[in-house]
Amino acid sequence: MYEQLGKFITDRVAIDDEHLHVIFSHFKPLTLKKNEMINVLGIPARRMYFVNKGCLRVYFVKADGAEVTRRFAFENTFSTSLTSFITGEPLTEITQAIETSDLLYISRDDFYGLLDVIPAWEKFYRNYLEFAYVNNTKRLQSLATQDAAERYKLLLKESPHMVLRLSNKLVANYLNLSQEALSRLKSKI
Amino acid sequence: MYEQLGKFITDRVAIDDEHLHVIFSHFKPLTLKKNEMINVLGIPARRMYFVNKGCLRVYFVKADGAEVTRRFAFENTFSTSLTSFITGEPLTEITQAIETSDLLYISRDDFYGLLDVIPAWEKFYRNYLEFAYVNNTKRLQSLATQDAAERYKLLLKESPHMVLRLSNKLVANYLNLSQEALSRLKSKI
Numbered sequence: 116m117y118e119q120l121g122k123f124i125t126d127r128v129a130i131d132d133e134h135l136h137v138i139f140s141h142f143k144p145l146t147l148k149k150n151e152m153i154n155v156l157g158i159p160a161r162r163m164y165f166v167n168k169g170c171l172r173v174y175f176v177k178a179d180g181a182e183v184t185r186r187f188a189f190e191n192t193f194s195t196s197l198t199s200f201i202t203g204e205p206l207t208e209i210t211q212a213i214e215t216s217d218l219l220y221i222s223r224d225d226f227y228g229l230l231d232v233i234p235a236w237e238k239f240y241r242n243y244l245e246f247a248y249v250n251n252t253k254r255l256q257s258l259a260t261q262d263a264a265e266r267y268k269l270l271l272k273e274s275p276h277m278v279l280r281l282s283n284k285l286v287a288n289y290l291n292l293s294q295e296a297l298s299r300l301k302s303k304i
Numbered sequence: 305m306y307e308q309l310g311k312f313i314t315d316r317v318a319i320d321d322e323h324l325h326v327i328f329s330h331f332k333p334l335t336l337k338k339n340e341m342i343n344v345l346g347i348p349a350r351r352m353y354f355v356n357k358g359c360l361r362v363y364f365v366k367a368d369g370a371e372v373t374r375r376f377a378f379e380n381t382f383s384t385s386l387t388s389f390i391t392g393e394p395l396t397e398i399t400q401a402i403e404t405s406d407l408l409y410i411s412r413d414d415f416y417g418l419l420d421v422i423p424a425w426e427k428f429y430r431n432y433l434e435f436a437y438v439n440n441t442k443r444l445q446s447l448a449t450q451d452a453a454e455r456y457k458l459l460l461k462e463s464p465h466m467v468l469r470l471s472n473k474l475v476a477n478y479l480n481l482s483q484e485a486l487s488r489l490k491s492k493i
Contacts, residue, residue, distance in 0.1 A: 175445065175449065177449045178449070183449060185444075197437060197438075197441070198437070198438050198441045198442065201434045201437065201438055202438055207445070230427075230430075234423060234426075237423075237426055237427060237430060238419075238426060240430060241419075241426060241429060241430045241433060244430060244433035244434060244437060245390045245433060247437055248386060248387070248390065248433060248436055248437050248440065249386075249387050249390055249391055251437065251440055251441055251444060252386070252387045252440055253387065254444065255374075255440060255443065255444040255447070256364065256396070258444070258447065259372055259447055259480075260364065260366045260367070260372060
């Protein structure tokens with residue numbers, strides 16, 4: 116159960132087995148059915164998830180009811196609504212399993228508690244934050260500066276697995292396009 | 305010269321004087337004139353800046369030549385093109401002093417080197433990354449979901465100093481509006 120999580124951590128930081136097992140002991144399993152949601156809007160994010168199998172979608176809903184997908188989390192990635200997890204502000208995002216998903220989760224309290232006692236965990240979280248920062252900034256720049264065709268080409272180049280694995284509807288939503296507009300783009304490229 | 309930097313660090317993490325002075329020893333002073341630029345597009349970001357006095361503007365240029373302001377850095381904040389600083393990828397952003405600015409800077413190599421020898425610096429950087437992540441994500445959500453009036457109201461609420469201190473031209477650029485559209489908004493609110 117902890118094999119993928121252990122590999123994910125040891126691929127990124129040097130850590131001894133004893134500390135690694137302390138970390139494992141704070142993670143609990145959770146299985147979500149397809150389309151099941153795990154967050155409740157209006158309260159702070161209290162868990163960090165690790166995806167062993169499946170895929171999560173993190174999205175928010177605009178005032179006009181339209182959904183905006185911020186990211187997808189596939190196998191061997193962490194996922195949470197990080198802004199709320201950091202600040203303790205109420206959640207403004209929904210996390211949904213778009214396939215049946217096997218997760219591990221750690222509570223926010225345990226996560227932050229480990230930072231003070233395991234230096235490698237502090238380094239690991241720093242590494243995770245760098246990755247999250249870079250991804251989010253690239254998404255910001257892409258949405259702010261690229262047209263639909265450029266966004267689709269960037270996705271094909273950097274994340275072809277997303278186009279292969281996700282439905283047209285989800286890919287279109289991620290690109291902030293209608294399904295029809297995505298189909299037109301696909302036929303041209 | 306290092307007083308503000310010292311306060312900024314000790315307000316956030318517990319650190320002894322010896323380590324603090326090791327950190328100071330890696331920061332060098334730099335004064336920029338109004339409108340002077342400090343980044344060169346196409347090479348990686350090699351410095352992290354701390355603003356002692358003045359204000360920096362970080363922006364990128366769209367394919368059509370339009371400038372998009374990502375952020376302003378006022379006194380007592382750090383600033384760099386963090387994505388390039390983290391990844392080593394070439395800079396896609398320009399940093400400009402919009403007032404005469406007194407800065408301190410540390411090289412990327414020294415910055416990362418300190419992470420390995422001063423645990424409080426690792427904790428400090430983690431704290432900085434959390435702050436940067438939250439700010440960037442809020443900016444992403446604002447640009448993706450809010451109309452011009454909502455973006456202006458949010459700015460008035462969360463960063464009134466920006467509206468007071470910056471020219472209408474810069475505020476309009478930050479909000480992704482024409483100056484005329486900003487003037488119309490101001491007259492209505």
